[in-house]
Amino acid sequence: METLQGKKIYIMDYDELEPHLSKEVLVGEQSIAVFLTEGEVHAIENNCPHKGGPLSQGLVSGKYVFCPLHDWKIDVTDGVVQGADEGCVKTFETTVEDGAVYLIYS
Numbered sequence: 001m002e003t004l005q006g007k008k009i010y011i012m013d014y015d016e017l018e019p020h021l022s023k024e025v026l027v028g029e030q031s032i033a034v035f036l037t038e039g040e041v042h043a044i045e046n047n048c049p050h051k052g053g054p055l056s057q058g059l060v061s062g063k064y065v066f067c068p069l070h071d072w073k074i075d076v077t078d079g080v081v082q083g084a085d086e087g088c089v090k091t092f093e094t095t096v097e098d099g100a101v102y103l104i105y106s
Contacts, residue, residue, distance in 0.1 A: 008095070008102045015099065017041065022065065024056035027103060030093060031056075035044040035076045036100070037063050041094040041101050045067035 011025045017036035017047040024046055025032050031046035033056035042063075046056050053069035060066075064073050064082065079089040093104040 007105050009105070010100055011043075011094075011103050012101050013099055014041070014096050014101050017101070020060045022056045022058070022060060024054070025103075032103065034094075035060060035064070035065065035075075037076060039094060043092040043094050043103055044074070044076055044079050045090040045092075047089065048072055048074070049081060049089055050085065055089070 009027055014073050017023065019036050020039060022033045025034055032043050033046040035042045044055065046054055048055055048069065049065040050067065050072050051069050053067040055065050055074065057068045058065040063075055065074055065076055072085050074089060075082060079091040081087040093106060095102050095104060
């Protein structure tokens with residue numbers, strides 16, 4: 001089975017992203033939530049660490065997404081759950097080149 005380690009994978013065009021909204025993309029079987037905050041693209045795994053809620057369907061405020069199931073607040077820049085709740089989600093490095101967004105697996 002081929003590994004994605006170190007690969008740069010096209011996921012969408014930059015102009016498909018809108019501030020304060022998220023998009024879900026699938027890379028293999030991995031569901032990833034992609035966000036545009038303050039002109040920067042961020043990508044995190046699409047499952048809340050609490051009950052697996054789809055973060056791509058959550059409300060976005062600043063650099064945070066709120067899980068649609070139980071309102072857990074997660075920082076999209078580092079994946080860390082905020083406040084009294086604990087946990088984190090995996091983050092993915094992104095790059096934008098010539099209007100295209102790429103995910104870099106590391």
